[in-house]
Structure formats: structure tokens, C-alpha cells
Amino acid sequence: MDILQNVVNWLLSLGAAVFVPIIIIFAGLLVRMKVKDAISAGITLGVAFTGMSMLISFMTGAISPAAEAMLESTGISLPIVDGGWTTLSTISWSWPYAFLMFPLLIVVNIIMIVLKKTETFNADLWNVWGKIFTAVCVVAITDSVPLAFVVATIQIIFELKTADVHSHRIEELSGIPGVTCTHKMVFFGAILYPFDLLLRKIPAFNKDFDAEALKEKVGIFAENHVLGFILGCVFGIMAKWSPAEILTLGVQAATALTLFPVISKYFMQALSPISEAVSDFMNKRFEGRSLIVGLDWPFLGGSNEIWLAVIWSVPVTLLMSMILPGNEILPFAGIINIALAVPAYLVTKGNLPRMLILCTIGVPCFLWIGTAFAPFITDLANATGAVDLAAGQMISNSSIDGPVFTYGISQVFDVVNGNFIPVVVLVAWLAGYTMYYRELRREAKNAKEVAAAERA
Template sequence: MLQEVNTIFQTFGASVVVPIIIFIIALLLRVQPKTAMMSAFYAGVGLTGFTWIITEFTPVVTKIVRQMVDNTGIKLPVVDIGWQAGSLAAFGSTVGLSFFVFGLLAELILFAVGVTKVFLPSNIWNNFGYMIWGTLALYVTHNYWLSLGLEFFMLLYSLALAEIQADRWADYYGIENTTVDALHNIEQVIPAIILDPVWNLLGFNKIKMTPKDFQKKLGVFGEPITMGIILGLIIGILGNLSSLGKISAWGQITKFAIQLAAVMAIFPLVTNVFAKAFIPIATEIDEQKKKQHGENKNSRYDKKRWFLVVDDGVGYGESATLISGIILIPIMVLIAFILPGNKTLPVVDLIAIPYMIESIVAVTRGNILKVIATGIVWFSLGLYSASWLSPVYTAAVAHYGVAIPTGVVLVTSFNLVARPLNALVFAAFISESPVWISLAVIIYLVMLFGLRKYRSQIWGYLNKMAMKNA
């Protein structure tokens, strides 16, 4: 049965399966069939648009990054080949497929009984983020039930983190009653919250570094397209430092600048299309809340408020998210070289950084300086995680049917594996020690208790901190 489900999903793909789920959810929420149908269509079109843009832009960015690396002459043994290989391996293992089927059922039950106020099945595609960790655990321990337990435990704490950030995410990205919960991106909630007061002590909150501030101060040079041109020229020059005297180099530099500007202009348009898939559902959730509690009910104090999980592509094209992510690309390449003990070279997944920083952007209210600073700290720790896990990741990916590129010894995924929190939980479970596993569970239960008892206070605190930014 598991293989049949996988075959169906792989045959139709996310751009067909996700719209069907959106359509069903909309009907269950009593959205009019016509509106539900259009929501489904917008979801399919949006996902297809994301795929086209990322598919076209990834090779361009990857080529520039490789040239930047070649210019340094430094070689690192672990190469980032992108999240796609990990996704294929996740669907190729029995424990991965088991979670894909039974994890969906668990998500529904957890929502129905109130363990979580986050409805995750609407973004079923990103379940491969849980599946890859179970796949790695199965390869190491050969213990099916332990590996499946790891996947379910990761599901539990990711839902808690998604709910903690939900009010801020929905407010910043402008779609009421929605949040994101991809396991490989949600853990950034933790450094965003912990480091934000530190950055305030350093005065980062008083520095006006948001897209709106750029537009006010710089005029036409602060427009997203112009900033795309400028960032593209800088990154292009860094990738061609050894050949700036050649006309071919400047051809690549100027082409990349235009291509990056195109992404800055087109991605928000696709994002708007994709967002239309969720607006009717989010609106219906809000209308039902008003009928139950009245027009003046503050949603921050509504214990029954729940959130629909959307694909993090919704936030990718937002200006502060995209600008911060692009700036972090050359920064993370540089850090990979100078970080003591690091063995990982981020390459292909660098284009995924805007996905990876959405929680940080939401918590800091689009303060680009804070986003970059937090990203540097957390992703640097992530490089150590990826370096440590590279032998296991390489062996597991090869074992479950994905060919390793010729000439590459060790591989990783910067987006999937460079995850300090997930790596710690993984280490606890593969130790097979009741002490470490129990400690992880206790920490989760404490977090869940705090969330259930003080959710409105947590949201109020995050909103207060967000408003401190200039």
C-alpha cells in the first residue's frame, strides 16, 4: 500500500495533490464551491510558478557560487547537492513512506484533539522534511520503530514552534490565520526569539533597514528591482574576480544582475497568485471566529483560534525575505571557508535561504540587519551539523537509490541537514539511550504546557518585540 501511495503522489506531484487538499479543506469550512475551486486552481498555478522560477534560477546561482569557490582555491570535502536528493531518498525508504501515510493521519488526530492548533495536512508535500530524518535514523540504527518515533516526535515539536510564531507570521506576511511548518525551516523560530533581545541591546532595532526604508532613503535605488540589479552585480563580480578583464565575464555579470532583478520582480507576483489559494479559507476561519465571539474579540486572546499551514513559498518573494536571503548567499560561502572545523560547502541550497529565514523575518518585522545577523549565527552552527552528518547522509542517500555526483566524496543538503536543533534531537534518538530520548520528550512537554497556558502572552511578547524595530 505504501508504494502505491508513493506512486500516486509522484505521478501527480505537489501541483496536483496540494490543490485537491485545498479544495477539500475549503469545502469542509463551508466555502462556496466556486471559490473553493478557484482556491485550488490558484494553489496549483502558484506551485507551478514557484517550480519554474526556482528551476531556472538555481543553475544560474549555483554556477556563480562555484566560480566564487574556485576563485578562492579552497576545497571542502562535503558538497551541498540540494534538497532534492534527500527528498528522493526519503520517499525511497520504508520508514519514510510509512510516515507519509500514517503521519498524515497523525496530523489530523493531533489537530482534532487539540494538541495543536495548526492544521498541517494542507501542506503535505513538505512532510519529506520529517521523512529524511527517519531515513537517516533507520540507516544508522536499523531500528524501524525508533526511526518512525523520531519522525513523529519531530512532527510534535515542529507544530509547537509553528504555533508559537503563527500570530507574527500571519501578521507580517499578511494572510490572517496562516503559518508555515516545514521542519527544515521552522526551527529558526528559536534563534529568532533568543537573539532578538541581544540585537536590541546592540541597537540593531534602531537601524532602519527594511525595504520601505530603502525606498524612502534611496528612491529608485531602493526599489526591489534596482536592488536586485545591484546585488546581482556584486555577486556576479565576486564570481568573476579572476577574469574581470574579459568581456565574457562582464556578459555573465550583467546577465546575472538582470536575472536576479527578474526574480525580485516576478516572484512576488507568483506569491500573490499562490496566496489567493489561502485567502478565502483564512477569511472563512476569521468569519467563523467573529460569529462565535463577536466583532471585537481580540484574536490574540482567542484560545480557539487555529491556523492553516501554507507552503513557505508564500513568503519567499516578500522583499525583506528575498533581499536578506540573497545577501546571505555570498556571506555563507565566505563563512564556510573561515569557520574553524567546518567541512561543508553550501552550494545548490543557497537559493533556498529565503525559505529558511521567513520565521526570522516575521519575528524581527523585516529588519534586514537582524535577519542577516541571526542567519549568520544559526546557519554557521548548521554548517557544523551538516559536517557531522555528512557520512550518514551520503551513505543513506546512496543506499536509497540516488546517484552521487562523480568525483564527490561526501554530500549534504544545506537546507535539510544544516539544522542544529534537528541534529540534536536526531543524536538523542540514534543514541538509543532512554535518558537522552526522555530528556528530549520532557523539554517538548514543558514547551507544549507553556504554549497552552501562556499562548496569548507569548504572542503579545513577540508583537511587542517586533514593534521595537524602527
């Protein structure tokens, strides 16, 4: 048992940029890719992950000081420290049974593939900590390890089924065939979807309007480098920085927005041969059946709409944190909120005006749930010793992935203590999820029928 734990911990300690490519190389060899092609695809994927991570870190490092300056100028004090996703991950991996989640994820995936309950092969094993965090929360409330693994299994199944129905829309948006997203951040689409349905009924918002359409409207001012420069300068001005600092931030933002689409091309270069090999392998053994590869979100990072929504959400989040009743978290580590922008992108199919509205609507969910989780996460941090906190200090995360689902499913057993809020939250999420799931399934079914008719 200790050997398995050590092996799993060592593999995961390599990080996504190394671990996921290793999984992809083994998957490629398993479906009979040439060794050189499998290794090339894996390394290219590692380059893409590393490049995207570097750009996000660069962008966060450029924007966060401006956001901090904006908040400091208001004189508002919020007591909960934003530790980002790394705080939750550190707490998760401190659980003694954490290493068992890794084989559980693989076994559940294999069983569902064999039983034809999913078409997704989940290669995003590095993000297994999200399931571990759910399990840790369940154990903290119920003191039942078996129940914790049951709930984690339910989350794994939801992730696979959600990845299945998203696959067509993701291929349509990304241009990468045979790939989907198994990250739980897409669960937030269930909350955004009902609002998007209402926005679609408004003629002004029910038109194709992505980043390309924006370029047609305003020309050079919508080019990545120019738009990034403008937005960066606006942030610098809002932070009351000097002219030199404002211009520097403008160039940094322009650099980030210019390079994101460049990096995304490497995801396509790496994943296209893998998806083709997986499809060929499955067609030879299971007539008419093909698997899709489930990955973390970064392969979608070439979409300008995502980054425009991310940048838009920064001042919105700061403003909301100051005026939102019930919020006590100071948003810093999670200020670049990918977990908000990606679901909005998928729900709207990249419709930029609706994305910005949905992101504005969605920000309070992240702040409220970050605040609600704070006492619980602080207790876990102190109990496990995973995070060093000063006496009386509280910590949480202002950008929890799939916040409504995570809070609802991990805290639902607190009903035995008279807390019915998680139950209400989970029911609301399930209602939105059912609606959204049905639309995605209809869309995928219609696409298959159209493709079949074209082949006939």
C-alpha cells in the same frame, strides 16, 4: 498495504504545485465552499506555487554559476558534495515504510485538533519527507522502526505547536489571515532568537527597518528592480565575469526581485477565501474556535526582506565555507538558502539589519551540520542505492531545514555509541525553542486581548 503505498506515492509524485492544491480543494469542499470557488482557489494556489518555484529556479540558475566562479578563483577544494534537499528526499522515499508517514501525519493532526491541542490544519502534506528522513536516521542508529515513528510523531507535534504560535506574527507580516507555516525550517528560529534578543538591546538595531524603510532612506536605489540589478552586478564583478555577463546577471537578479512580490499576491488570492471558509465552518460548529491552514513557506515569498537576506547569505556562505574551521562541504545546490532567511525574517519581524546579522551568525550551523551529516548521509545513499556516488565520494546538504533540530533529534540515540554531541545540540535547541515559544505565545495572547477589547 501495497495499494495504499502506491496511492500515497502517486499523489506525492505529483509535486507540491499539484498535490497541495488538491488538498486545499478537498478542504474547501469539506468546509462547504462552493465547488467553483474551491476549485478556483486550488488552481490559483497551484499557479502561485509554480510561479514561485520557477522564480527560485531562475534565481538559482543565475547566481550559482557566479558563486561557483568565485569559489574556483580561490583554488580551495572541499571534499563533500552538496546534493541539496533532493538528496535527502530521495534517500527518505527509498525507505520501505516511508508511505506510512503520510497517514501518521494526518491522524496525529486530527487527534490534536479534536483534543484542542492545536488550531492548525496542516495542508503541507507534500513535505512529509522531512519526517521520513528523521525516521530513517533513527532506524539507522537504533534498528527500531517503532522508535523511528515515535520520534517522527514528536516532530509532527512540534511542527503543529510551532505553527500555532507563529500564526499571529505570520498574519501580521504577510497580510494573509488564517494561514501559518508548518515547515520545519522555522525551527531554526530557536537558535537565532537568543542572538536577536541581544541585538534588540542595541538602540541602532531596535527600530523598525524593513524594505520599505530602506526605500525611504535611499530612494530609488532600494526599489526592487534597481537593488536587484546592483546586487547582481556586484556578484558578477566578484566572479570576475565579462561586462556583458555582469550586466546580464544584474538584469536577471532585478527580474527575480521584481517578480517575487507579484507572485505572492496569488497566494493571498488563493488562501484568503479558504481561510475565511474554514473560520466560518469552525465558528458554526465550535463557538469561538477557528482553524488556521498550515502551508509550506512560499506564501511568504512576497517579502523583499527574505530575498535580500538570501542574496546577502550567498557570499557570506561562500566565504565561511573557505575559512570556517571544521567545514568540508562545498555549498552549491543549497546556496540559495531559504531555510536560513525565513526563520530570520520571522524572528526579527522583518527587521533587515538584524536579519542580515542573524543570517551571518546562522551560516556556520548549516555548514557544520552539513559536514557532520556527510558520512551518515553517504552511508545511507550507498545502502539504499538512492543516489549514485563515485568510490570514496561523500555527499550532504549545505542548507538542511532546521539543521540544529534535525541533527539533534535524529542523531540523539547515537549516545549509546559514546557520541554526546547530538544530545548537547538538542538541549541547546530546546532551550532556545522554549524562550522563543514563550515570546510568540505572549504576543498572540496580547493580540487576542486587544482584539477582544476593540470588539467590546
